[in-house]
Amino acid sequence: MDVDPDEEWSSRTAMLDAAIRLMSERAPSTITGRELAEEAGVNYGLVHYYFESPADLLGAARRRHGSRLVADSMAGSIRPIPLDRAVSDREIFGFAAHVALEGGYDDDVSRPVFDAMLRLAAEADPGGDPVHHRATVAAIVLLQLGWPVFVEHNARALGLDPEADGELIRERFFTVLESLYRSIGVEVDR
Numbered sequence: 001m002d003v004d005p006d007e008e009w010s011s012r013t014a015m016l017d018a019a020i021r022l023m024s025e026r027a028p029s030t031i032t033g034r035e036l037a038e039e040a041g042v043n044y045g046l047v048h049y050y051f052e053s054p055a056d057l058l059g060a061a062r063r064r065h066g067s068r069l070v071a072d073s074m075a076g077s078i079r080p081i082p083l084d085r086a087v088s089d090r091e092i093f094g095f096a097a098h099v100a101l102e103g104g105y106d107d108d109v110s111r112p113v114f115d116a117m118l119r120l121a122a123e124a125d126p127g128g129d130p131v132h133h134r135a136t137v138a139a140i141v142l143l144q145l146g147w148p149v150f151v152e153h154n155a156r157a158l159g160l161d162p163e164a165d166g167e168l169i170r171e172r173f174f175t176v177l178e179s180l181y182r183s184i185g186v187e188v189d190r
Helices: 005-025 033-040 045-050 054-073 083-088 090-101 112-124 130-157 166-183
Strands: none
Touching: 005 033, 005 045, 005 054, 005 090, 033 045, 033 054, 045 054, 054 090, 054 112, 083 090, 083 130, 083 166, 090 130, 112 130, 130 166
């Protein structure tokens, strides 16, 4: 059977994009091959045609997502992801949080966003301590992932009104993140 190359690539791409959307909403272990196919609008058999397993498809989606963030949001790894986008775009924070909660990237050593952030730090602070760079990148990512999950709860627990005090909270949060970025010599857009 001959397969149209354009159709073949679009079906594979549709499945990868569907996996990214689904992983932005929930944990990878809860996503089935049938759900991936349905979300992509393709026949379930194509999941196994293009990938060894649904897990293989999810791994390919993680790599695609990271590479896309570096190419688009990080302008080819010449800048960090803008702060507002990092904390408001569910495809960024939701995806990263769900993957992290499931144990990260398993044996997959491809971590495009982390690698790009570490390159930025090494270029901006070439004589800097690599352990400081890694620890700072870890802190930045932890804070950005925690914002959408905990901001409202923490604000209310501290007697703040997220509606009335939201801009002040956001301003302080971004100031802390900017300080962390500056500590590794990197400027970040809001």
